Amino acid sequence: MAVTSSSSCKELSGGGMKMQMDNGKYVRYTPEQVEALERLYHECPKPSSMRRQQLIRECPILSNIEPKQIKVWFQNRRCREKQRKEASRLQTVNRKLTAMNKLLMEENDRLQKQVSHLVYENSYFRQQTQNTTLATTDTSCESVVTSGQHHLTPQHPPRDASPAGLLSIAEETLAEFLSKATGTAVEWVQLPGMKPGPDSIGIVAISHGCTGVAARACGLVGLEPTRVSEILKDRPSWFRNCRSVDVLNVLSTGNGGTIELLYMQLYAPTTLAPARDFWLLRYTSVLEDGSLVVCERSLNNTQNGPSMPPVQNFVRAEMLPSGYLIRPCEGGGSIIHIVDHMDLEPWNVPEVLRPLYESSTLLAQKTTMAALRNLRQISQEVSQPNTNGWGRRPAALRALSQRLSKGFNEAVNGFTDEGWSILESDGVDDVTLLVNSSPGKMMGANLYANGVPSMSNAVLCAKASMLLQNVPPAILLRFLREHRSEWADRSIDAYSAAAIKAGPCGMIGSRAGSFGDQVILPLAHTIEHEEFMEVIKIENMGHYRDDMMMPAADIFLLQLCSGVDENAVGTCAELVFAPIDASFSDDAPILPSGFRIIPLDSHMDAPSPNRTLDLASALEVGPTGNRSSGDIAGHCGSTKSVMTIAFQFAFEIHLQDNVASMARQYIRSIIASVQRVALALSPSRFGSHAGFRPPPGTPEAQTLAGWICQSYRCYLGVELLKSEGSESILKSLWHHSDAILCCSLKALPVFTFANQAGLDMLETTLVALQDITLEKIFDDNGRKILFTEFPQIMQQGFMCLQGGICMSSMGRPISYERAVAWKVLNEEETAHCICFMFINWSFV
Numbered sequence: 001m002a003v004t005s006s007s008s009c010k011e012l013s014g015g016g017m018k019m020q021m022d023n024g025k026y027v028r029y030t031p032e033q034v035e036a037l038e039r040l041y042h043e044c045p046k047p048s049s050m051r052r053q054q055l056i057r058e059c060p061i062l063s064n065i066e067p068k069q070i071k072v073w074f075q076n077r078r079c080r081e082k083q084r085k086e087a088s089r090l091q092t093v094n095r096k097l098t099a100m101n102k103l104l105m106e107e108n109d110r111l112q113k114q115v116s117h118l119v120y121e122n123s124y125f126r127q128q129t130q131n132t133t134l135a136t137t138d139t140s141c142e143s144v145v146t147s148g149q150h151h152l153t154p155q156h157p158p159r160d161a162s163p164a165g166l167l168s169i170a171e172e173t174l175a176e177f178l179s180k181a182t183g184t185a186v187e188w189v190q191l192p193g194m195k196p197g198p199d200s201i202g203i204v205a206i207s208h209g210c211t212g213v214a215a216r217a218c219g220l221v222g223l224e225p226t227r228v229s230e231i232l233k234d235r236p237s238w239f240r241n242c243r244s245v246d247v248l249n250v251l252s253t254g255n256g257g258t259i260e261l262l263y264m265q266l267y268a269p270t271t272l273a274p275a276r277d278f279w280l281l282r283y284t285s286v287l288e289d290g291s292l293v294v295c296e297r298s299l300n301n302t303q304n305g306p307s308m309p310p311v312q313n314f315v316r317a318e319m320l321p322s323g324y325l326i327r328p329c330e331g332g333g334s335i336i337h338i339v340d341h342m343d344l345e346p347w348n349v350p351e352v353l354r355p356l357y358e359s360s361t362l363l364a365q366k367t368t369m370a371a372l373r374n375l376r377q378i379s380q381e382v383s384q385p386n387t388n389g390w391g392r393r394p395a396a397l398r399a400l401s402q403r404l405s406k407g408f409n410e411a412v413n414g415f416t417d418e419g420w421s422i423l424e425s426d427g428v429d430d431v432t433l434l435v436n437s438s439p440g441k442m443m444g445a446n447l448y449a450n451g452v453p454s455m456s457n458a459v460l461c462a463k464a465s466m467l468l469q470n471v472p473p474a475i476l477l478r479f480l481r482e483h484r485s486e487w488a489d490r491s492i493d494a495y496s497a498a499a500i501k502a503g504p505c506g507m508i509g510s511r512a513g514s515f516g517d518q519v520i521l522p523l524a525h526t527i528e529h530e531e532f533m534e535v536i537k538i539e540n541m542g543h544y545r546d547d548m549m550m551p552a553a554d555i556f557l558l559q560l561c562s563g564v565d566e567n568a569v570g571t572c573a574e575l576v577f578a579p580i581d582a583s584f585s586d587d588a589p590i591l592p593s594g595f596r597i598i599p600l601d602s603h604m605d606a607p608s609p610n611r612t613l614d615l616a617s618a619l620e621v622g623p624t625g626n627r628s629s630g631d632i633a634g635h636c637g638s639t640k641s642v643m644t645i646a647f648q649f650a651f652e653i654h655l656q657d658n659v660a661s662m663a664r665q666y667i668r669s670i671i672a673s674v675q676r677v678a679l680a681l682s683p684s685r686f687g688s689h690a691g692f693r694p695p696p697g698t699p700e701a702q703t704l705a706g707w708i709c710q711s712y713r714c715y716l717g718v719e720l721l722k723s724e725g726s727e728s729i730l731k732s733l734w735h736h737s738d739a740i741l742c743c744s745l746k747a748l749p750v751f752t753f754a755n756q757a758g759l760d761m762l763e764t765t766l767v768a769l770q771d772i773t774l775e776k777i778f779d780d781n782g783r784k785i786l787f788t789e790f791p792q793i794m795q796q797g798f799m800c801l802q803g804g805i806c807m808s809s810m811g812r813p814i815s816y817e818r819a820v821a822w823k824v825l826n827e828e829e830t831a832h833c834i835c836f837m838f839i840n841w842s843f844v
Contacts, residue, residue, distance in 0.1 A: 029073075030061075032061050033061055033062060033065070036059050036061050036062060037062070037070075037073055037074075037077070038077075040055055040059075041074065041077050045074070045077075045078055045081070046074065046078065047070075047074065049067065049071075052067045052070045052071060052074075053067050055070065056070065095329075095330070095331045096220060098330070099220050099329050099330070099333075099335055100220065102335070103202075103203060103218050103220075103335065104203075106182065106218075107203060107218070158301050158302055158303040159299075159301060159302045159303070160302070160303065160304050160305070161299065161302035161303060161304050161305025161306065161307070162304045162305055163251055163305075165302075165304065165305065166251065166259055166261075166281060166305065167251075167253055167259065169281060169297070169299070170253070170257070170259050170281060170283035170295075171283075173281065173283055173295050173296070173297045173321045173323075174283060174285065174293060174295050176297075176320075176321035177293070177295040177321040177322060177323045177325075177339060178293075178325065180214070180216065180321065180322075180339045180341065181216065181323075181325045181337040181338075181339050182325070182337065186207050186210050186214055186216075186341070187207065187208045187209055187210070188205035188206070188207060188208070188216055189205060189206060189207075189208045190203070190204070190205050191204040191205060191206050191215075191361065191364055192361075201217075201219060201369060201372050201373065201376070202217050202218050202219025202220070202372055203217065203218045203219070204216070204217045204364055204368065204369060205217075206360035206361055206363075206364050207341070207360050210341075211320065211343060212318070212320060212341060212342050212343035212344070213341075213342055213343075213344065213357075213358060213359060213360040213362075213363045214320075214339070214340065214341040214342075214360055214363070215339075215340050215360050215361075215363045215364035215367070215368040216337070216338065216339050216340075216368070217336075217337070217338045217364070217368045217369060217371075217372055218335070218336070218337050218338075219335075219336055219338075219372045219375075219376075220329065220333060220334070220335055220336075221333055221334050221336060221372070221375040221376055221379050222332065222333045222376075222379035222380075222382070223333060223334060223375060223378065223379050223382070224328070224332075224333075224334065225291075225292045225326040225327070225328055225334045226292070228292075228324070228326050228334050228336060228375060229284070229292055229294055229324070229326060231374065231375060231378060232294065232324050232371060232375075233282075233284075233294060235264070237374075237402070238370060238371060238374035239367060239370060239371070240366075240370070240402070240405040240406070240409070241266050241267050241269065241366060241367075241409070242264065242265075242266055242267075243265040243266060243267050243275070243409070243413075244264070244265050245262055245263075245264045246262065246263045246264075247260050247261070247262055248261045248262065248263060248306065248308075249261040249306055253285070255285065256285070256286065257283060257284055257285035257286070258283070258284045258285075259281060259282070259283055260281070260282040260283075260284075261279075261280070261281060261282075261299070261306055262278075262279075262280040262281075262282055262296075263277070263278070263279055263280070263308050264277065264278045264280060265277045265278075265311075265314065266278075266317075267409040267410075267412065267413050268412065268413055269356060269412075269572070269596065269598055269644070270353065270356075270412070270465050270596070270598070270642055270644045271412060271432065271463050271464065271465045271644055271646075272349070272350060272353055272465050272642070273348075273349040273350070273353055273356075274313055274314060274315050274348070274349075275313065275314050275315070275413055275415075276314065276315055276316075276317040276344060276345070277311055277314040277315070277316055277317070278298055278316070278317055278318075278319050279298060279299050279300060279307070279308040279316070280296050280297065280298055280299065280319060281296065281297055281298075281299050282294065282295070282296045283295050283296070289327075290327070290328060291325060291326060291327040291328075292325075292326040292327075293323065293324070293325055293326070294323050294324045294326075295321060295322065295323030295324075296319055296321075296322050296323055297319055297320060297321045297322070298317075298318045298319045298320070300316065300318055312416075313415065313416070315345050315348045316345075317342060317343060317344045317345050318342065318343040318345075319341070319342050319343075320341040320342065320343065321339075321341065322339050322340050322341045322342070323338075323339060324336060324337070324338055324339075324371075325337040333379075336372070336375070338368050338371055338372065340363055340364075340367050340368045342363065344357040344358075345357070346358050352467065352600065352640075352642075353600065353642065355599075355600045355601065356598060356600065356642075362572070362598075362599075365571050365572065366572060373530065377394070377398065378395075380394070381393075381394040381395050381398075397533060400533070400558070401531070401533055401560050403590055403592075404558065404560045404576050404577075404578060404590065404592045405560065405574075405576060405592075407578070407590055407591065407592035407648075408574075408576045408592040408593070408594055408596075408646060411461045411463065411592065411593070411646040411647075411648050412463060412596070412644055412646045414432075414434045414461060414463070418436070418438070419436045419437065419438025420434045420435070420436045420461070421434060421435055421436070422434055423435055423460075423660055426664060430464055430668065430671070431462055431463070431464045431663075431664050431667045431668060432462070432463050432464065433460060433461070433462050433660055433663060433664065434460070434461045434463075435458060435459070435460050435461075435656065435660075436458065436459045436460075436461070437457060437458040437459075437653060457652060457653055458650070458651055458652070458653045458656070459591060459648055459649065459650055459651075460648070460649045460651060460656070460659050460660060460663055461646060461647070461648045461649075462646070462647050462649075462663035462664060462666070462667045463644070463645060463646040463647070463667075464644075464645050464667055464671060465642055465643065465644045465645070466642070466643050466645075466671055466674070466675075467600075467640060467641075467642055467643075468597070468640065468641045468642070468643055468674075468678050469639065469640050469641075469678075469682075470639060470678075470682040471639075471641075471678045471681045471682050472599075472639065472641075473563060473571070473572070473573035473597035473598070473599055473641050474563060474564050474565060474571065474573050475681055476573070476597060476643075476674075476677065476678055476681060477561070477563060477564055477573040477574070477575055477595065477597055478564050479677055479681060479765075479767075480575055480595060480674075480677070481559075481561055481564075481575055483765050483767075484536070486673060486677060486765060486767060486768065487669075487670050487673035487674065487677070488670075489666060489669070490538060490555070492662070492666055493538060493555050493557070493579070494555055495649075496579045496591070496593075496649060496650070497555045497556070497557075497579035497580075499579075499649065499650040499651060530562060530563075530565065531560065531561065531562035532560075532561055532562075533558070533559065533560050533561075534559050534561070535556055535557070535558055535559070535580075536555075536556070536557040536558075536559050536577065537554055537555070537556055538554065538555040538556075538557070539554055555579065556579065556580050556581070557577045557578065557579055557580065558577060558578050558579075558580045558590070559575070559576070559577040560574070560575075560576045560577070560594075561574070561575050561576075562574045563597075571599075572596065572597070572598045572599075573595075573596070573597045573598075574594065574595065574596045574597075575594050575595045576592050576593070576594035576595075577592065577593060577594055578590045578591055578592045578593065579591070589650075591648040591649075591650055592648065593646060593647040593648050594645075594646065594647075595643060595644070595645055595674075596643065596644045597641050597642070597643045597644075598641060598642050598644075599639065599640070599641045600639075600640040600641055600642055601639050601640060601641075643674065645667060645670060645671070645674075647663065647666065647667060647670075649662075649663060676767065677767055680766060680767040681767075701730055701753070702728065702729070702730045704742070704753060704824075704832075705728075705729045705730040705733045706729055707824050707825065707826055707827075707832060708720070708733065708740070708742070708824055708835050709721060709729055709733070710825075711797075711822055711823060711824045711825050711835070712822055712835070714797070714825070715796075715797040715798040715822050715823070716798055716820070716822065720733075720736075720837075721733065721736070733755055734755045734756055735755070735756060736755055736757060737757060738757060738837050738838060738839050738840070738841075739754070739755070739757040739758040739760070739761040739762075739816075739836075739837065739838040739841055740754065740755045740757070740758055740835065740836070740837050741753070741754045741755075741758040741762075741835070741836050741837075741838075742754070742824065742833045742834070742835050742836075743774045743833060743834050743836070744833055745831055745832075745833060745834065748773055748774075748775070749773065749774040749775075749834065750770055750771070750772065750773050750774065751769050751770065751772050751773075751774065752769070752770060752833060753769075753833075754766070754769055757841075758838075761808065761814060761838060761841055762777065762808050762809050763808040763809050763810045763812065764808075764809045768809070772809055774786070776807070776809075777806045777807050777808070777809075778806050778807070779805060779806070779807065781804075782804055782805070782806060785801070785804075786801075789801075793821050793822070793823055793834060794823065794831070797822060797823045798820065798821065798822035798823065799820075799821045799822075800818065800819075800820055800821075801818060801819040801820070801821065802818060803815070803816055803817045803818050803819075804816065804819075805844070806838070808843075812843055812844075813843070813844040814838075814841055814842070814843055814844065815841065815842055815843075815844050816838040816839060816840065816841040816842075817839050817840035817841075818839050818840075819836060819837065819838045819839065820836070820837045820839070821834060821835065821836045821837075822834070822835055823835075
């Protein structure tokens with residue numbers, strides 16, 4: 001007989017019987033009853049009262065149990081399930097913490113050895129300095145010549161590349177790699193901004209004072225060592241800058257290892273420098289403790305064996321001993337040490353670009369951390385293989401993002417062996433045009449769509465690079481993503497979308513059509529949210545061609561965005577997109593276009609403060625409290641970055657001249673828009689620090705916010721901001737729920753400032769705000785009232801307006817309950833501008 005039990009989680013099990021405690025008595029459930037309840041629990045973990053009564057009726061075996069007892073059983077079952085999940089989570093965290101503790105202990109031992117080594121070197125150099133001081137009295141020619149020769153770099157003889165010689169090189173590479181991964185061969189310093197922990201990507205460090213650039217990472221991944229090795233060896237599958245890796249020879253060693261001779265090509269990140277290639281030896285072996293090692297190095301100076309002659313359009317770079325140390329982890333998974341060490345021949349690029357090839361931070365971001373992220377993402381895909389974003393599995397979305405990135409890199413580099421040829425310039429060398437009509441390039445566009453072949457049979461690429469100053473890449477990229485209408489021509493978006501579909505795509509020269517709003521549809525994130533994919537939907541109301549209205553078709557763009565984290569140091573920011581068909585099929589042709597912004601700051605390996613696109617926090621609030629605009633602008637004032645733009649257009653070959661002319665004009669218009677946006681986002685726009693001066697008559701935003709609030713208090717007798725608290729006046733004003741806008745005191749007033757609600761109401765941005773006049777947002781009746789009452793504002797200092805209708809910059813009507821206008825006085829008590837506040841506004 002079953003009786004009620006308490007709702008606690010105390011249940012006992014034994015001998016196949018379930019028991020519950022009530023008033024000191026145990027209540028037994030038969031195994032059949034437990035099995036029935038468990039089956040019902042999996043169908044419905046939290047049944048309602050009616051559902052519990054229905055269960056008793058449907059299961060005769062439960063007929064002797066009252067509904068209240070069933071309720072208690074389900075409560076206890078849910079409690080046990082919650083405890084089980086929490087216990088499993090804690091066990092996982094404990095395993096991660098144990099492994100991380102092991103890594104930290106090893107890192108601590110390495111640092112202690114490095115300290116001892118540095119102390120010894122310091123003592124040695126101090127003694128040498130004393131000896132040198134005594135020897136400086138000898139000014140003979142012989143001593144001077146000897147001293148000068150001491151600093152010459154020795155020329156090593158060619159290495160033997162016979163099988164025996166390659167094995168010797170492999171063993172030497174293994175020893176040097178391990179000394180970097182776990183020893184003191186390189187002085188490592190922690191990458192700024194990295195915080196080790198159970199949920200972090202790992203421990204990431206960069207080199208200090210060694211030849212070339214180097215980065216090291218230690219981390220935990222939920223994959224077995226053999227699987228980790230397979231993934232990392234397939235470098236093109238995870239390293240976006242890797243064009244290809246060809247295995248030219250494979251040798252087996254007596255100790256069970258494998259030696260491979262590889263030829264690897266890397267894409268150039270910009271149009272201003274050639275690509276890099278490597279002639280490598282890769283050695284895979286197993287250590288005595290069971291750890292798996294994959295190490296690599298260049299074979300640039302060898303004889304008596306295979307060699308790789310120089311390749312056109314590539315600069316031969318050098319990989320110093322690098323690789324992966326993979327150890328099995330208790331409880332499953334692997335502990336991995338990654339070392340990347342390269343000499344990228346920075347002297348072969350223009351001086352302004354050399355920081356790209358001399359930055360260990362950039363190497364860590366683009367290569368070392370990318371390997372760890374890819375491993376962690378694959379591990380998550382294995383444990384959570386559910387579909388995501390438009391019915392795609394995570395692995396399929398990852399492959400899709402790889403296609404986007406690779407297609408953009410191909411456009412930026414334009415290799416002749418892929419069929420690209422340069423078109424003749426129009427006399428101005430700011431934009432480079434290439435055309436590709438090879439079958440390989442057009443394999444997607446030549447496919448049949450809906451039974452009709454596509455008319456596009458060639459691809460044109462227009463690309464350019466430009467130098468930017470004083471604007472962080474993440475800030476600019478976020479603006480380009482969120483405000484596409486500021487730089488993009490939607491008629492050309494429509495043309496690009498139509499060009500990859502069946503039927504004619506001859507929209508060149510057509511008048512602009514009518515386009516609706518842009519909608520961003522999230523698709524997928526990587527595990528660390530460093531990169532995300534999305535689909536951009538642009539409503540197309542139709543377009544004109546030869547004075548005829550063509551059918552409307554919405555525009556879909558697949559977009560990949562990365563590098564928007566303002567806290568990451570030296571991060572490359574990318575926005576790559578491609579028109580897609582609404583069906584979003586896996587074999588759809590993809591012609592990526594987009595932007596890449598890479599920081600060029602020579603002090604890239606040093607920490608940098610945070611900035612954000614939010615106006616208030618960008619100018620005032622930092623990660624640890626309030627910060628003046630001068631502090632941020634002072635750091636960003638000397639920053640440089642290079643932006644690379646590449647756009648691809650599918651077209652019919654007989655339209656090449658028209659498409660080329662359109663592409664040149666389009667890229668030049670984009671460059672002009674980017675320059676205008678970069679100037680607007682520059683810290684100098686609102687800052688007044690050394691080296692930069694604000695535009696005449698434009699105060700700092702913080703000062704303007706103070707004037708607005710003080711003038712409101714003066715004329716209306718109440719506070720504009722209810723409670724400032726610890727927040728700055730500017731931030732409180734920026735996040736005010738009502739729309740607040742300032743306009744100039746000119747014959748034709750234009751808006752000069754708006755808070756976030758004001759920008760939302762006008763459907764504009766801070767960049768385009770100054771192009772909007774005050775009279776533009778009012779209808780005829782509103783303009784009449786405004787101009788009639790405007791003198792009252794100047795005399796009385798304020799004016800209250802009844803509710804009415806105004807217009808956004810997009811022509812949409814806006815209703816507001818009431819509005820207040822007041823004169824803003826500066827510190828000299830003279831009128832600076834007029835401020836409007838629209839209360840309880842909404843789109844009609």
